[in-house]
Amino acid sequence: MAEKQKMIKVYLTGELFEVPEGSTIMMALEYAGFQLKQGVGCREGYCGACATVYREKGDYKLKGGLACQTVVSEGMAITQIPSVPAEKPIYDLNDLTPDVGTFTKLFPSVFRCVSCNSCTKACPQDIEVMDYIQAIIRGDLAKAADISFDCIRCGLCAMRCPAEIVQYNNATLARRLYGKYLAKKSPELEKRLEEIKSGKYDKEIKELKEMPHDELSKIYYKREIKIS
Amino acid sequence: MYPEYMQESIKKVEKTRPKRLEIARKYGKKVFDAMGEKEREDVLNTYHPDYKADALKELRIGPNKGEKLINEVVNILEAYPRNLSATFDLSKVDYETDVLVIGAGSAGLSAALEAARLDVKTMLVTKLRLGDSNSMMAQGGIQAADQEDDNPRLHYLDVIGGGHFDNKPELVEALVMDGPKSIKWLEELGVMFDKKEDGSMMVKPGGGTCRNRMHSTRDYTGAGICRVLRDEVQNKPDKIDILEYTAATELIMDDKGQVAGAILYHIELKEYFIVKAKSVIMATGGFGRLHIRNFETTNHYGATADGLVMGYRAGANLLFMDSVQYHPTGAVFPEQIVGFLCTEKIRGLGAQPVNYDGELFVFPLEPRDVEASAFICECENGRGVTTPSGLKGIWLDSPLIEELSGEGTIEKNLPAMLRQFQRFDIDIRKYPMLVYPTLHYQNGGLEINEKTETSIPGLYVAGESSGGVHGRNRLMGNSQLDIIVFGRRSGIFAAKRVKKGVQLGKLTLEHVDNYAKEVEKLGIDKSQVSPMILPDYIPDHVKAKQLTTNYYGTLF
Numbered sequence: 001m002a003e004k005q006k007m008i009k010v011y012l013t014g015e016l017f018e019v020p021e022g023s024t025i026m027m028a029l030e031y032a033g034f035q036l037k038q039g040v041g042c043r044e045g046y047c048g049a050c051a052t053v054y055r056e057k058g059d060y061k062l063k064g065g066l067a068c069q070t071v072v073s074e075g076m077a078i079t080q081i082p083s084v085p086a087e088k089p090i091y092d093l094n095d096l097t098p099d100v101g102t103f104t105k106l107f108p109s110v111f112r113c114v115s116c117n118s119c120t121k122a123c124p125q126d127i128e129v130m131d132y133i134q135a136i137i138r139g140d141l142a143k144a145a146d147i148s149f150d151c152i153r154c155g156l157c158a159m160r161c162p163a164e165i166v167q168y169n170n171a172t173l174a175r176r177l178y179g180k181y182l183a184k185k186s187p188e189l190e191k192r193l194e195e196i197k198s199g200k201y202d203k204e205i206k207e208l209k210e211m212p213h214d215e216l217s218k219i220y221y222k223r224e225i226k227i228s
Numbered sequence: 229m230y231p232e233y234m235q236e237s238i239k240k241v242e243k244t245r246p247k248r249l250e251i252a253r254k255y256g257k258k259v260f261d262a263m264g265e266k267e268r269e270d271v272l273n274t275y276h277p278d279y280k281a282d283a284l285k286e287l288r289i290g291p292n293k294g295e296k297l298i299n300e301v302v303n304i305l306e307a308y309p310r311n312l313s314a315t316f317d318l319s320k321v322d323y324e325t326d327v328l329v330i331g332a333g334s335a336g337l338s339a340a341l342e343a344a345r346l347d348v349k350t351m352l353v354t355k356l357r358l359g360d361s362n363s364m365m366a367q368g369g370i371q372a373a374d375q376e377d378d379n380p381r382l383h384y385l386d387v388i389g390g391g392h393f394d395n396k397p398e399l400v401e402a403l404v405m406d407g408p409k410s411i412k413w414l415e416e417l418g419v420m421f422d423k424k425e426d427g428s429m430m431v432k433p434g435g436g437t438c439r440n441r442m443h444s445t446r447d448y449t450g451a452g453i454c455r456v457l458r459d460e461v462q463n464k465p466d467k468i469d470i471l472e473y474t475a476a477t478e479l480i481m482d483d484k485g486q487v488a489g490a491i492l493y494h495i496e497l498k499e500y501f502i503v504k505a506k507s508v509i510m511a512t513g514g515f516g517r518l519h520i521r522n523f524e525t526t527n528h529y530g531a532t533a534d535g536l537v538m539g540y541r542a543g544a545n546l547l548f549m550d551s552v553q554y555h556p557t558g559a560v561f562p563e564q565i566v567g568f569l570c571t572e573k574i575r576g577l578g579a580q581p582v583n584y585d586g587e588l589f590v591f592p593l594e595p596r597d598v599e600a601s602a603f604i605c606e607c608e609n610g611r612g613v614t615t616p617s618g619l620k621g622i623w624l625d626s627p628l629i630e631e632l633s634g635e636g637t638i639e640k641n642l643p644a645m646l647r648q649f650q651r652f653d654i655d656i657r658k659y660p661m662l663v664y665p666t667l668h669y670q671n672g673g674l675e676i677n678e679k680t681e682t683s684i685p686g687l688y689v690a691g692e693s694s695g696g697v698h699g700r701n702r703l704m705g706n707s708q709l710d711i712i713v714f715g716r717r718s719g720i721f722a723a724k725r726v727k728k729g730v731q732l733g734k735l736t737l738e739h740v741d742n743y744a745k746e747v748e749k750l751g752i753d754k755s756q757v758s759p760m761i762l763p764d765y766i767p768d769h770v771k772a773k774q775l776t777t778n779y780y781g782t783l784f
Contacts, residue, residue: 024564033770035762035784037473037495041356042528044568045648046365046451049357069651071564090463093418125647145420150448150643153455172459176418179456183420184427192374192408204381205405208388209397220389221265226377227257227433227440227593 011077025052025067025078038082043068048154051124054078064122064156084155086166091173098177100139107170110136112163119157119167125150129157129167136170144171145178229653230561230662237584237613241623241660244586249631251588252578257433259580260591268598275601275608277521277665278551289746290540291683297549300518304537307758308747309740310781311478311491311500318480318735321489321504325351325469326726327719328490328505330476330535333361334450334708335691335715336511337457342719343509344467348726351503352461352468353492355475355530355761359458362513362528362692363711366450367571367644368434369442370708372407375431378439380404387706390436390595391671391699394548398678399697399714403706406713411443414712419456420445422641432576434704435556436595442705447571447644449708474501475534475761478740479508479542479687482733487542487686489735493783495761506730507686507722510535511715514670514692517763520552523667524567534759535693539674541743544682547695548672553702556581556599558666560621562652567666570645572596572704574624574661577641578632582623582660583611597701600665613662623660630657669707671698680718686730690718757781 005020012032019028026043029036041049050067057075067080089106096102103110110133119129132147148171157167195201208216230238251259263271273279284296289306297305327343329336332354343350354360373383383404388395411429415421422430422444431440445452461468475493480502482488489504512535516527525531540546557570575581575592581599582588583606590602603622606612612620626645630637638646638657649656673695680688691711698706747756757780764771776782 022563027564027765030765031767031770033766033774035764035766035776036529037356037762037784040529041360042362042365044365044526044565045651046448046644047360047528049360069564069648088462090465092463093460149420149446150647152451172455175420176456176459179418179420180416183415183423184425186374186421186423186427186429188376188428189374189408189411193412196380196405196408201380201405205384205401208381208384209401213393216385216388216393217265220385220393223382223385223438225258225262225438227437 008072008074010072010075013079019072023072025054025070025072026050028072029067039067039080045069046152048152049082051081051084051154051156052078053081065124066154069124081155081159084158086155086158086169088169093176093180096177098141098181100136102177103136103170106173109163109165110170113137113165114163116162118160118162122156122160124154124156125152127151132171132174133165133167136174141174141178142182144174148175230659231616234613238659240584240586241582241625244582245625245628248580248588249628252628252632257578257593260588262591263594263598271601271605272597275604276597277554283521284550288750291543291545298520298552300520301515301533301536301549303756304518304533304758304760305540306747306750306752307756308752308754308781309478309541309744310757311737311740312744313737313741316491316502316737318502318737320502322501323351323503325349325503325505327351327507327509327722328353328503329509329511330490331361331511331513332358333511333513333691333711334363334454334457335711336509337454337461338712338715339509339511339690339719339722340461340468341457342716343723344464346720346723346727348723350468351471351505353471353474353476355473355495357472358461358470359454360528360530361454362516362531363450364454365526365528365569366708367447367569368573368576369432369444369449369705370453371434371437371441371703371705372411372443372709373404373441374408374411374429375439375441378441380407382438383407383441386437386703388699390703391701394699396696399676402678402717403697403709403713407709410709410712414453414456417456417460419453422446432573433593434572434576435593435599436703442573442576444573447573447642453708476538477759477761478737479538480735480737481542481739482735484733485685486732487684488732495784498783504732504735506726506732507688509718509722510539510674510687510689510693511691511718512693516667520667523554524558525667526555526558526567526569527667529762532760532763533670534761535689536673537759539682539687539689542684542687542739544684544687545675546672547675548700549695551671551700552667553596553669553671554600554665555668556596556603556665557624557663559661560619560664561615561662563617564652565648566619568648569666569668570624570661570663571642574626574629574642574645577629577637579624579626579628582625584613585611595701595703603665607664615662619664621662621664624663625660626656627658627660669702671700671702679721680714681721686725688718688722690714754780
């Protein structure tokens with residue numbers, strides 16, 4: 001951030017600080033002097049550690065976002081939510097079936113959904129959260145897995161849900177069931193596994209391992225590049 | 229949105245686009261001649277940051293004494309430890325376990341799962357949350373030679389050629405031969421790979437691959453894998469003990485020269501704990517947050533190379549710590565996302581790097597060090613674009629992707645990228661992305677063999693903290709494979725060692741005491757303390773007034 005920054009006032013967990021305009025919430029917290037330990041992770045929008053709620057000046061709405069991705073504004077009031085209390089049932093994927101019955105047993109609360117869409121509005125990834133919850137209720141796990149794919153498990157959906165559903169844990173299970181049981185198997189993968197097991201490549205790998213540098217380099221630069 | 233003055237260059241990019249599109253339609257990905265050996269050498273020697281005269285300095289302590297390593301790495305190795313014998317009563321042990329895994333990215337998670345499968349008592353510790361890691365942030369893909377026109381031999385050639393033939397052959401063998409098996413393992417755990425209608429894998433090329441070998445889960449490949457492993461670890465509370473917000477700060481040895489546990493530090497409670505373990509797996513990741521040569525980084529907040537320091541003090545050897553991977557495409561605009569990763573998959577899908585004038589100047593899929601050097605060359609010779617804060621970059625012409633593969637391709641294949649730029653009002657379907665190399669990966673690390681063993685009995689290393697797999701330059705998609713292959717191997721071999729029977733002797737921190745004396749002999753300033761644990765981004769004028777600034781080695 002350049003030296004002669006315009007400063008703005010923000011409330012960090014209720015306390016007033018001046019921070020440079022254009023900062024993300026995370027930059028603002030650090031500028032104020034906080035060494036972050038919770039509520040910080042990848043800092044690039046992939047890990048969901050930095051869920052944050054905030055109100056902008058003059059707006060009654062309580063909004064949610066990722067601290068590393070949300071830019072502060074004058075008068076913004078900010079509170080981080082480093083952890084969301086959530087039910088996480090223990091299961092062995094091998095014992096489960098990819099259907100709605102599994103959710104009846106493990107996540108009965110999912111059926112309490114009142115279709116209010118609060119979860120969707122809370123999602124910083126703009127995922128149609130309510131739609132995937134409804135897909136789970138219908139037993140359409142393929143759809144639930146697809147819609148929820150970009151979930152980073154920040155937990156903001158679960159914090160806003162009046163039916164107290166933990167959406168992201170449902171989504172994790174839906175995707176795992178899809179990946180394991182419903183996705184079509186790759187024929188070429190099975191074939192290659194057989195070939196490796198039978199020792200088909202052992203000899204040529206051994207040759208490469210023992211090859212002098214010059215020869216190996218020659219083969220490398222001459223190898224045919226077939227990409228598309 | 230891009231400022232007005234950049235529009236001139238953007239217009240030039242748009243003007244050359246139809247011509248470049250035509251070339252791409254005609255020649256596929258081969259839109260520019262790939263460099264030969266001599267050309268690669270030239271561009272690396274002149275422009276790669278590692279090859280600068282002042283990039284390295286001599287290390288004066290430990291097993292690699294006398295070697296020239298990256299400056300910032302030497303600084304953390306020639307630093308004082310916090311935990312000496314005098315301050316710890318090692319007879320009072322807080323935890324006992326068979327296998328201790330330090331770090332909970334995909335390598336650590338895989339290790340814990342395999343150790344637990346072999347029914348040994350397993351403890352997983354992480355200084356942040358379970359899954360917090362560079363693994364979670366990987367975007368583009370994971371390599372595995374499972375396609376009809378591909379094979380492990382070609383994968384081997386790509387890995388070792390990309391690594392400048394410095395890689396340890398037995399590690400490359402393990403990596404490529406375990407590739408397909410790893411994909412299968414992940415799929416059985418429920419990872420959703422991108423597939424075609426018939427179930428076959430959707431594969432793309434990466435920099436330095438001679439075949440389409442990149443498997444993906446959209447552009448959330450790291451998360452697609454890591455969140456499944458995390459869920460699986462959480463499903464085994466009876467077998468895996470988890471400690472979060474707990475950093476390891478030093479390894480504990482026994483009087484027989486074996487690794488025997490670790491000193492742990494809870495970063496919120498500010499409390500130390502002693503864990504005794506029969507085998508220890510170091511899966512602590514890389515060094516991006518050291519901001520080598522002041523580069524911005526794509527790395528996780530916790531990527532501070534703690535494992536290197538702990539392992540080195542215990543006597544383990546380092547490999548290739550004279551090399552750093554700069555990812556060619558880090559964002560340089562907007563300001564809020566400077567240094568963030570723009571996945572190589574963008575080029576895998578057909579986007580071309582072009583300069584200020586909209587000219588394509590390099591084969592888009594060279595190995596990363598070569599590609600990055602070519603970008604730096606453009607910028608240092610006045611053919612880059614300058615941002616409002618004075619950074620330089622070249623364009624990654626993303627709109628080409630949809631011209632080539634149809635509308636919706638970006639939303640389907642690069643949702644994270646699209647979202648990242650949309651947050652700052654840039655639509656990458658319509659406008660190119662401004663990029664410059666960013667500090668991305670630790671090519672080297674603690675030396676391992678194919679069983680992930682180090683020279684120290686009982687110490688195993690997996691993932692980015694290990695050295696030897698990738699030589700001096702890793703290819704895209706091979707770290708995701710590395711952490712699964714060697715993460716699992718470390719769990720298996722560490723558990724097997726325990727099962728064969730490990731008798732621990734008397735616990736000691738003597739190696740740390742001795743190391744501290746060596747550091748003192750070098751006349752190092754007392755303020756130099758490591759491991760770093762977390763980086764510090766508090767501005768100097770605030771830092772100067774904080775209590776912790778005035779005591780050496782305090783942790784937050």
